[in-house]
Amino acid sequence: MVIRIPRRMDGTVITSPADLAFADALARGARGALTVDDAEVLLGARGPELERLLDVASSVRDAGDPARVITYSRKVFLPITTLCQDRCHYCIFVDTPAKLATKHKPAYMSPEQILTVARQGAALGCKEALFTLGDRPEQRWPVAREWLDAHGYSSTVHYLRDMARLVLDETGLLPHMNPGVLSLEEFELLRPVAPSMGMMLETTSGRLWSEPGQVHFGSPDKDPAVRLEVLENAGRARVPLTTGILVGIGETLRDRAESLFAIRASHERWGQVQETIVQNFRAKDATAMQGVDDLGTAEYAAAIAVARLVMGPVAVIQAPPNLADAAELEILVRAGVSDWGGVSPLTADHVNPERPWPQIDELARLTADAGYTLRERLTVHDRYVPEWIDETLLPAVEAFGEAATLEMALPRGRAATAPLSSSDGGRTDIRSILELAQNEPAALSDADYAALFEARGEELDALTQAADDLRRYTVGESVSIVENRAVALDAAALTLDEIADIAIETAELGATELCLQGSTTLDPLEIARAVRAGAPSIHLHAFRPADLVAGAARHHLDIDEFLRLLVEAGVDSIPGTGVKLLDDGIRMRIAPTDLPVNAWIRTVVAAHGAGLRSTSIMYYGAGESAADRVAHLRTLREIQSQTGGFTEFVPMPFSEVDLDTHRAVFATSRLMLHGSIPHVQAPWPRVGLETAALLLQSGADDLGGTLLTGTVRPDAGSNPGAQLPWAEAKAITRRLSRTLRRRTTMYGEPARRSGALA
Ligand SMILES: O=c1nc2n(C[C@H](O)[C@H](O)[C@H](O)CO)c3cc(O)ccc3cc-2c(=O)[nH]1
Numbered sequence: 096m097v098i099r100i101p102r103r104m105d106g107t108v109i110t111s112p113a114d115l116a117f118a119d120a121l122a123r124g125a126r127g128a129l130t131v132d133d134a135e136v137l138l139g140a141r142g143p144e145l146e147r148l149l150d151v152a153s154s155v156r157d158a159g160d161p162a163r164v165i166t167y168s169r170k171v172f173l174p175i176t177t178l179c180q181d182r183c184h185y186c187i188f189v190d191t192p193a194k195l196a197t198k199h200k201p202a203y204m205s206p207e208q209i210l211t212v213a214r215q216g217a218a219l220g221c222k223e224a225l226f227t228l229g230d231r232p233e234q235r236w237p238v239a240r241e242w243l244d245a246h247g248y249s250s251t252v253h254y255l256r257d258m259a260r261l262v263l264d265e266t267g268l269l270p271h272m273n274p275g276v277l278s279l280e281e282f283e284l285l286r287p288v289a290p291s292m293g294m295m296l297e298t299t300s301g302r303l304w305s306e307p308g309q310v311h312f313g314s315p316d317k318d319p320a321v322r323l324e325v326l327e328n329a330g331r332a333r334v335p336l337t338t339g340i341l342v343g344i345g346e347t348l349r350d351r352a353e354s355l356f357a358i359r360a361s362h363e364r365w366g367q368v369q370e371t372i373v374q375n376f377r378a379k380d381a382t383a384m385q386g387v388d389d390l391g392t393a394e395y396a397a398a399i400a401v402a403r404l405v406m407g408p409v410a411v412i413q414a415p416p417n418l419a420d421a422a423e424l425e426i427l428v429r430a431g432v433s434d435w436g437g438v439s440p441l442t443a444d445h446v447n448p449e450r451p452w453p454q455i456d457e458l459a460r461l462t463a464d465a466g467y468t469l470r471e472r473l474t475v476h477d478r479y480v481p482e483w484i485d486e487t488l489l490p491a492v493e494a495f496g497e498a499a500t501l502e503m504a505l506p507r508g509r510a511a512t513a514p515l516s517s518s519d520g521g522r523t524d525i526r527s528i529l530e531l532a533q534n535e536p537a538a539l540s541d542a543d544y545a546a547l548f549e550a551r552g553e554e555l556d557a558l559t560q561a562a563d564d565l566r567r568y569t570v571g572e573s574v575s576i577v578e579n580r581a582v583a584l585d586a587a588a589l590t591l592d593e594i595a596d597i598a599i600e601t602a603e604l605g606a607t608e609l610c611l612q613g614s615t616t617l618d619p620l621e622i623a624r625a626v627r628a629g630a631p632s633i634h635l636h637a638f639r640p641a642d643l644v645a646g647a648a649r650h651h652l653d654i655d656e657f658l659r660l661l662v663e664a665g666v667d668s669i670p671g672t673g674v675k676l677l678d679d680g681i682r683m684r685i686a687p688t689d690l691p692v693n694a695w696i697r698t699v700v701a702a703h704g705a706g707l708r709s710t711s712i713m714y715y716g717a718g719e720s721a722a723d724r725v726a727h728l729r730t731l732r733e734i735q736s737q738t739g740g741f742t743e744f745v746p747m748p749f750s751e752v753d754l755d756t757h758r759a760v761f762a763t764s765r766l767m768l769h770g771s772i773p774h775v776q777a778p779w780p781r782v783g784l785e786t787a788a789l790l791l792q793s794g795a796d797d798l799g800g801t802l803l804t805g806t807v808r809p810d811a812g813s814n815p816g817a818q819l820p821w822a823e824a825k826a827i828t829r830r831l832s833r834t835l836r837r838r839t840t841m842y843g844e845p846a847r848r849s850g851a852l853a
């Protein structure tokens with residue numbers, strides 16, 4: 096690398112003392128001779144100086160890997176306990192026993208719950224089982240101690256070891272564990288069941304730990320001296336360790352620099368650091384840190400770049416791709432990232448539940464846009480295999496073969512090879528059906544699901560409990576909601592101008608989505624263009640399959656061509672409504688003007704093919720049988736397996752039904768759609784807020800839209816007058832000890848931070 100005489104962007108030579116200190120620091124960084132003082136200076140870089148820092152970090156990174164590969168691990172997240180003896184002020188993962196009780200949540204995930212998630216992950220091509228848990232909860236909470244005693248375990252770490260072995264034996268997934276502080280003996284105990292482990296050093300700041308009011312005050316496992324010793328223990332036990340810093344929790348730039356140097360020093364002694372994570376703090380509601388700003392992009396990029404310069408060209412520097420916005424990933428790559436860590440196609444990031452994982456192909460595209468190639472890796476990095484792997488574990492690691500063939504490799508366990516098959520029919524005992532569902536919720540027979548739809552009394556309680564657990568361990572504890580306005584096009588004769596005004600007002604109110612449905616004499620293409628002209632960035636969720644068929648006919652186009660024009664005109668996704676149950680007999684009886692079932696299916700498949708994702712629904716309480724419901728859900732699963740286009744499933748009552756019917760429908764749907772349609776929505780305008788709250792405890796995880804009314808043609812609302820104020824939604828989720836999360840139509844996080852570098 097060429098070190099230039101430091102000049103400003105305009106070419107003038109830099110001469111001020113601060114400029115010179117920066118230029119010197121950068122020059123030492125480029126040749127691997129950074130001091131702690133230098134690192135501190137560079138961490139403060141902004142504007143043109145930051146640009147230069149990123150350039151140097153990029154070239155250091157590329158020197159270590161001319162092939163320009165960025166890796167990730169496909170994983171499932173297993174939060175085996177959320178009890179913890181610590182109380183970090185930024186953490187939303189942790190529960191107290193009282194909170195557990197309001198959520199009806201067990202102290203520890205059961206072996207069946209763990210296996211259910213692991214098996215489904217294996218079937219989706221995951222190769223890592225990430226066990227992330229609270230630190231030694233038994234030292235603080237009697238409920239944890241009692242649970243362990245009752246199950247014959249002397250400590251959480253012993254339970255962790257058995258569960259890791261279970262997952263390994265049954266699914267072939269490789270355990271990576273993140274249980275906090277571990278002694279040398281504990282590392283040795285876990286070594287035969289996990290090829291890699293992890294613990295974030297987070298920070299060496301003693302002040303954050305010892306001063307009342309700081310984030311780590313009252314958390315014994317966050318004493319920097321204790322944490323540094325964990326890095327040493329991993330080295331002594333020869334365990335490949337993922338560690339890193341947590342940035343933006345009140346530490347100074349000096350602390351940040353010293354933390355990185357501490358990681359390097361330990362790695363120089365043992366060689367155990369397989370990966371250094373630079374994780375940005377994300378403020379969480381209902382924590383002491385909720386008012387604190389998330390880390391700015393520039394400060395974050397500088398931290399990554401300095402980590403790259405401290406750790407050197409061949410080190411693996413990880414930034415979690417879900418903690419930045421898609422538009423920011425390129426800057427992180429420029430800063431020297433070489434790994435995206437674990438990404439899950441099935442489970443939420445339970446530590447940052449408001450931040451969904453990117454789709455893996457989306458991540459591949461963004462990585463390619465930044466000039467790098469995305470490649471899958473195992474939880475343990477290649478350079479530690481075979482030397483650092485316990486010999487009893489080596490066959491499991493080597494079963495995946497060479498890294499180059501990883502995308503094709505499947506875990507060797509049963510789940511990956513056996514397709515989800517129907518179990519024997521004919522069971523009527525709900526308990527034994529649920530026992531089976533504990534293992535493979537999506538693999539029951541039609542007769543079993545039909546029986547679940549009819550469950551009542553204690554059996555229904557057990558069913559909703561199973562659905563609630565499954566919801567928790569896949570999509571997590573947050574309840575999502577989209578800020579939107581919904582307009583019924585057939586309820587009010589609107590002009591194109593009025594539609595444009597509605598779009599403008601909806602965007603001004605801060606909503607991210609405008610939903611339009613119902614038959615109309617207007618041209619859908621013109622409607623879409625009017626919305627786009629008024630509100631260029633609002634998500635337009637519009638036109639049911641029936642409206643699409645009518646629109647195509649009006650233009651004498653086939654459906655595919657019409658959909659293409661519609662996308663061009665600005666439609667982003669469609670409501671998968673205008674159907675009750677996918678059965679023509681039922682349709683003829685209750686909704687003869689709905690599209691014939693085949694036409695509905697063909698149109699939805701075509702829309703998904705055109706890139707328009709959709710919701711999916713089912714009406715119940717329409718005189719249908721339990722078998723009719725099962726058939727409907729099977730059809731949705733089948734469509735989903737072809738297109739992947741459904742974002743969510745919304746069961747809707749057709750008539751007044753009792754609470755038990757609501758609960759059974761939601762809970763059975765959650766089980767039956769497991770691994771297919773991730774989100775189940777409680778339609779509060781139809782069932783009321785009280786029932787919606789109950790359904791959120793029966794498998795649902797989403798509240799749909801806020802349905803703002805607005806002042807332009809308020810009479811045109813799909814449910815006039817029925818808006819859900821944020822505070823009210825919040826009150827419901829608080830009562831359930833869950834958090835409310837604002838989402839986009841596609842279940843992403845709405846943009847908040849500006850991506851500016853300055
Ligand atoms: O899903 C997550 N994975 C986390 N991981 C897993 C990581 O993304 C990778 O899956 C593993 O490091 C595999 O190498 C961690 C692993 C550690 O060892 C230490 C800390 C973390 C932190 C997270 C996290 O916050 N969320």
Ligand SMILES: C[C@H]1O[C@@H](n2cnc3c(N)ncnc32)[C@H](O)[C@@H]1O
Pocket residue numbers: 185186187227273294295297341374375376377378379446447
């Ligand atoms: C799993 C890891 O996630 C980190 N962690 C915990 N809470 C947050 C938060 N609010 N934002 C970012 N990272 C967090 C901790 O450092 C832990 O080790």
Ligand code: SF4
Pocket residue numbers: 179180181182183186187188189228229230275314316
């Ligand atoms: S961050 Fe880890 S140690 Fe801290 S409270 Fe949360 S679970 Fe416990």
